[in-house]
Amino acid sequence: MILPDVNMLVYAYDSSSVHHGAAAGWWKRCMTGNDEVGLATVVLFGFVRICTNPRIFQSPLTVEEASARVESWLARPQVRIIDPSNQHVADVLALLRETGTAGNLTTDAQIAALARQEKAVIHSNDTDFLRFPGIRWHNPLTGKEQRT
Template sequence: MILPDLNLLLYAYNPHAGPHARARQWWEQAVNGRELIGLPHEVTLGFVRIATSPRLGNAAVSLAAAKDVVAGWLDLPVVRVLLPRENHVEKVLALMERAGVSGQLASDASLAVYAMDNRATLCSNDADFVRFPGLSFVNPLLDSR
């Protein structure tokens, strides 16, 4: 299973993003492949939050368009919605302590715990994920997978 970080999905859907072409190619291969894709609500709702932001100017999409994108993902046979386990918060805080990171990386630590709990490889263009011990991590924009 792979767990894509929000940044890759935003790059894949925003033609104005620098790494758009590579991210789009990676995402197309992922959704058309056989490997499961885990999507926590934080990722899908984060996509809606940022993709519809007025701060993006002309690159922003409507809520209806973002909703359609997310619905399309959730309809894919390889996609699984990942839900937090009962001890998710405790695991996130413990991982942050082990990694020696501050609250600024709490969201990243949460995604890392989702990935570890589901034996998934977290895919991101954010190098901060290398700080989390025990996490399987790859940057598909740099690595060939």
């Protein structure tokens, strides 16, 4: 299962990003391929939060446009929402303790815990995921893949 990070979804949307072409191609393959794609709610709402923010984008998406994109992804047969287990909070806190950090890595720890729960591969341009043990990580922009 592919578990995308929000940065890849933002790059796929943001035509001004240097990563747009590669990310848009990767996301199109995810949306038309046969591999299962798991979408975490923290990632979906992160996409909406970032892509509708006029302080980040000169021409941000409207809430309706961002919602329509999310809904179109969820309508694909190979896509499903990844729900946290009852153990999720404990798993995330354990990851934060193991790495000795929180702050900006808290969201990454949530995604990492979901990836471990689902045995999914995180697709991200963010190498911070490599701090978390038991994670499989793939950077679709470089082709680099690693297991921690």
